Amino acid sequence: MTRQLHLNAFLMGTGHHEASWRLPQSDPTATTSVAHFQHLAQVAERGTFDSLFLADGPVMMGNVAQRPSGVIEPLTLLTALALVTERVGLIATASTSYNSPYNLARRFSGLDHVSNGRAGWNIVTTAGIEAARNFGVDEQPLHADRYARAAEFLDVTLKLWDSWEDDVFVGDKAAGVWGDNTKIHLADHRGKYFSVAGALNSPRSPQAYPLLVQAGSSDDGKDFAARYAEAVFTAQQTLGDAQAFYGDLKSRTHREGRDPNGIKILPGIVPILGSTESEAREREAELGEHIVHEHGQLMLSRLLRVPIDQLDLDSQLPDDLPPESEIEDFKSRYSLIVELGRREHLTVRQLIGRLGGGRGHFTFAGTPEQVADIIELWFTNGAADGFNIMPPLLPSGLELFVEHVVPILRDRGLFRREYTGVTLRDHYGLARPSNQYVRELSDSVAI
Amino acid sequence: MTRQLHLNAFLMGTGHHEASWRLPQSDPTATTSVAHFQHLAQVAERGTFDSLFLADGPVMMGNVAQRPSGVIEPLTLLTALALVTERVGLIATASTSYNSPYNLARRFSGLDHVSNGRAGWNIVTTAGIEAARNFGVDEQPLHADRYARAAEFLDVTLKLWDSWEDDVFVGDKAAGVWGDNTKIHLADHRGKYFSVAGALNSPRSPQAYPLLVQAGSSDDGKDFAARYAEAVFTAQQTLGDAQAFYGDLKSRTHREGRDPNGIKILPGIVPILGSTESEAREREAELGEHIVHEHGQLMLSRLLRVPIDQLDLDSQLPDDLPPESEIEDFKSRYSLIVELGRREHLTVRQLIGRLGGGRGHFTFAGTPEQVADIIELWFTNGAADGFNIMPPLLPSGLELFVEHVVPILRDRGLFRREYTGVTLRDHYGLARPSNQYVRELSDSVAI
Numbered sequence: 088m089t090r091q092l093h094l095n096a097f098l099m100g101t102g103h104h105e106a107s108w109r110l111p112q113s114d115p116t117a118t119t120s121v122a123h124f125q126h127l128a129q130v131a132e133r134g135t136f137d138s139l140f141l142a143d144g145p146v147m148m149g150n151v152a153q154r155p156s157g158v159i160e161p162l163t164l165l166t167a168l169a170l171v172t173e174r175v176g177l178i179a180t181a182s183t184s185y186n187s188p189y190n191l192a193r194r195f196s197g198l199d200h201v202s203n204g205r206a207g208w209n210i211v212t213t214a215g216i217e218a219a220r221n222f223g224v225d226e227q228p229l230h231a232d233r234y235a236r237a238a239e240f241l242d243v244t245l246k247l248w249d250s251w252e253d254d255v256f257v258g259d260k261a262a263g264v265w266g267d268n269t270k271i272h273l274a275d276h277r278g279k280y281f282s283v284a285g286a287l288n289s290p291r292s293p294q295a296y297p298l299l300v301q302a303g304s305s306d307d308g309k310d311f312a313a314r315y316a317e318a319v320f321t322a323q324q325t326l327g328d329a330q331a332f333y334g335d336l337k338s339r340t341h342r343e344g345r346d347p348n349g350i351k352i353l354p355g356i357v358p359i360l361g362s363t364e365s366e367a368r369e370r371e372a373e374l375g376e377h378i379v380h381e382h383g384q385l386m387l388s389r390l391l392r393v394p395i396d397q398l399d400l401d402s403q404l405p406d407d408l409p410p411e412s413e414i415e416d417f418k419s420r421y422s423l424i425v426e427l428g429r430r431e432h433l434t435v436r437q438l439i440g441r442l443g444g445g446r447g448h449f450t451f452a453g454t455p456e457q458v459a460d461i462i463e464l465w466f467t468n469g470a471a472d473g474f475n476i477m478p479p480l481l482p483s484g485l486e487l488f489v490e491h492v493v494p495i496l497r498d499r500g501l502f503r504r505e506y507t508g509v510t511l512r513d514h515y516g517l518a519r520p521s522n523q524y525v526r527e528l529s530d531s532v533a534i
Numbered sequence: 535m536t537r538q539l540h541l542n543a544f545l546m547g548t549g550h551h552e553a554s555w556r557l558p559q560s561d562p563t564a565t566t567s568v569a570h571f572q573h574l575a576q577v578a579e580r581g582t583f584d585s586l587f588l589a590d591g592p593v594m595m596g597n598v599a600q601r602p603s604g605v606i607e608p609l610t611l612l613t614a615l616a617l618v619t620e621r622v623g624l625i626a627t628a629s630t631s632y633n634s635p636y637n638l639a640r641r642f643s644g645l646d647h648v649s650n651g652r653a654g655w656n657i658v659t660t661a662g663i664e665a666a667r668n669f670g671v672d673e674q675p676l677h678a679d680r681y682a683r684a685a686e687f688l689d690v691t692l693k694l695w696d697s698w699e700d701d702v703f704v705g706d707k708a709a710g711v712w713g714d715n716t717k718i719h720l721a722d723h724r725g726k727y728f729s730v731a732g733a734l735n736s737p738r739s740p741q742a743y744p745l746l747v748q749a750g751s752s753d754d755g756k757d758f759a760a761r762y763a764e765a766v767f768t769a770q771q772t773l774g775d776a777q778a779f780y781g782d783l784k785s786r787t788h789r790e791g792r793d794p795n796g797i798k799i800l801p802g803i804v805p806i807l808g809s810t811e812s813e814a815r816e817r818e819a820e821l822g823e824h825i826v827h828e829h830g831q832l833m834l835s836r837l838l839r840v841p842i843d844q845l846d847l848d849s850q851l852p853d854d855l856p857p858e859s860e861i862e863d864f865k866s867r868y869s870l871i872v873e874l875g876r877r878e879h880l881t882v883r884q885l886i887g888r889l890g891g892g893r894g895h896f897t898f899a900g901t902p903e904q905v906a907d908i909i910e911l912w913f914t915n916g917a918a919d920g921f922n923i924m925p926p927l928l929p930s931g932l933e934l935f936v937e938h939v940v941p942i943l944r945d946r947g948l949f950r951r952e953y954t955g956v957t958l959r960d961h962y963g964l965a966r967p968s969n970q971y972v973r974e975l976s977d978s979v980a981i
Contacts, residue, residue: 151713197610266598
């Protein structure tokens with residue numbers, strides 16, 4: 088078996104293109120339609136995708152005049168999909184800054200139980216003062232503090248998920264003995280951010296831990312990923328950048344004492360598909376025409392900390408932007424945008440067009456063959472272990488990808504024709520984690 | 535249409551009888567089997583039950599040697615059942631002491647969206663130091679403080695669920711205007727326990743609020759119920775006690791300025807069914823024989839704050855128990871147990887038998903006719919608006935109830951033959967709540 092691609096369907100209402108809701112075929116209320124997401128999940132599963140994924144922040148962002156707003160909380164939505172799908176992984180974003188480890192450990196354990204081992208957790212630290220203020224926090228926590236809290240959060244949840252050894256259950260009906268108390272372990276955690284005394288009130292789940300996913304590309308984010316993550320979503324605009332990121336993160340993972348193959352790196356790609364290249368370009372142009380540039384101007388002004396009157400639509404970005412080191416929120420996204428604008432000498436209008444198409448992710452318009460070529464090129468040249476597929480328009484963009492790109496990838500031997508495992512960890516070729524409280528057999532043998 | 539019963543299926547692993555797991559037909563791992571709960575949900579829906587219900591505490595209770603332990607977090611489990619059921623309400627327990635209003639408001643809004651309006655929230659304040667210690671709290675909050683926090687929690691979540699007026703959506707594709715920002719309302723809440731600045735990031739759900747359910751029968755609990763609850767679960771051992779509780783709670787609700795019909799009172803009943811009375815009694819005896827009295831002795835010792843050596847199995851309860859006013863946790867359950875023991879002059883062994891059968895709820899062994907008679911008696915004599923059905927054994931106890939008791943209740947005109955509405959509020963005959971930020975039409979007319 089040659090090395091295989093991992094494909095994740097990053098779902099997003101009417102699609103990742105910010106103007107997608109304005110196209111005639113789009114349902115502008117799709118964002119809160121469970122039927123829409125059920126259909127997408129079943130399409131992804133037909134395409135033998137490894138997983139579905141939903142982003143999240145516990146905050147009402149932006150402005151409902153501009154574009155579809157309001158969501159169904161992702162872990163809830165993916166849990167609802169667990170019994171109407173069979174194999175596709177279900178990766179929900181949840182914040183380490185605005186949750187309690189005990190509650191969140193229960194929720195992911197529960198999703199893993201009901202889905203028979205298909206839960207994944209995209210671990211985020213949640214930037215922005217607006218989210219903080221929904222949780223009684225009046226000052227935005229600093230970037231480094233957020234990551235320190237995230238690391239302790241992970242340590243606690245890993246303890247909780249190991250609370251039950253796998254063989255707690257005895258089930259002696261005659262004697263009236265249900266389980267073995269000696270195989271239950273208290274978290275007994277007292278740290279800087281959390282105190283959690285007890286054991287999780289749930290047996291160890293099919294995967295033990297959800298697949299651990301991370302998506303921040305700052306230095307803190309990469310160090311965190313190297314320590315904990317099993318899959319990483321990232322935004323990379325060029326093969327060179329993607330190779331550099333890939334090499335850097337694999338090295339950091341190795342330095343953490345982990346197998347670099349145990350962390351799969353999935354850059355985002357926004358594939359705009361057409362049966363010919365010109366049809367694809369027409370679709371891209373049609374989407375671009377629906378962008379409202381004034382909205383993008385406002386968004387850039389906030390993200391780059393520049394007054395809006397210094398962002399002339401027909402000029403390039405101002406020269407005197409602050410360095411990334413001074414930025415506390417959305418660090419890696421900040422650098423990506425500034426570098427994209429400078430490298431390609433884009434006007435603000437052009438930059439808004441590029442960002443509106445895929446929010447900083449790599450956008451590519453072409454035929455299914457051309458999209459498959461790009462995927463293969465990155466996959467076989469040290470830039471990717473798979474891709475985070477971000478259709479510009481939904482459901483059609485995912486349907487087209489599954490009908491036309493997936494078969495090419497299969498014919499080239501790069502992607503599975505059918506699921507060979509049951510759990511999300513199976514799809515990723517990862518073993519079920521051992522229990523930190525159980526002495527490994529090999530240790531005992533060594534004595 | 536005559537007044538109709540409300541029936542709720544209180545689900546619990548292998549059943550409410552503590553020895554249920556030891557019977558030959560029981561699956562002792564049912565507690566974490568989603569297939570088991572899916573089957574139960576579908577049986578309840580066949581019986582046109584108003585709802586399913588799951589209890590919860592964010593803590594590992596007791597001792598796995600004694601009986602099945604470990605659960606799937608209830609809001610997660612019920613969310614998983616949303617797409618494999620159509621009409622039955624889904625009532626999950628969640629704590630106001632160990633959640634953030636913003637997160638929990640999102641989760642119930644999400645369940646209400648995915649279930650098309652079938653969410654219910656059993657609001658609990660969560661007693662016990664063990665739960666507190668899972669959330670960094672080293673001292674058990676006092677009973678009155680827990681209820682004060684619960685009231686503020688409710689006020690915040692009601693604001694959040696009203697963040698979006700029902701007509702935010704504009705959907706003008708041509709103009710590029712998706713929604714109307716003037717119809718979004720910030721919570722802007724600063725209270726003693728919570729600060730929540732923003733709006734919920736989800737449109738108002740089909741029911742607007744989940745059905746609000748409460749189950750504490752202490753004075754604080756009853757006052758809280760009178761103010762917020764739309765359904766109340768309660769443990770009552772006799773018709774007289776149930777009538778007194780019913781009258782008291784309806785009066786308190788009236789004094790809060792609410793319609794007493796807007797709060798439905800559902801005592802628990804543990805129906806042990808047989809095709810003859812003696813068959814039912816045999817089943818009860820069979821279950822009773824499987825109780826391990828030493829476990830019950832330990833549980834009573836903790837709940838009553840009495841050293842275990844003062845709880846002789848063949849004597850009555852000690853005389854010198856503290857008054858309820860000195861009890862901070864499980865207040866109403868404490869009084870119920872003490873009163874039951876004293877009133878019926880039960881030995882500790884007999885008391886354990888009664889509690890093991892239904893944890894303080896009314897247990898009744900008889901034929902389907904006899905169970906229907908009891909239900910009708912309480913329902914038509916000011917003691918109940920419906921019942922919390924707590925089968926001693928699952929799935930069989932729920933199957934028997936749906937096959938044999940429900941048809942009798944239907945034939946007597948006391949219970950629906952089919953669902954007439956879609957949402958849980960429809961089943962309860964409750965209107966969708968108006969939005970607190972929208973001036974009522976009647977107010978405008980009055981000016």
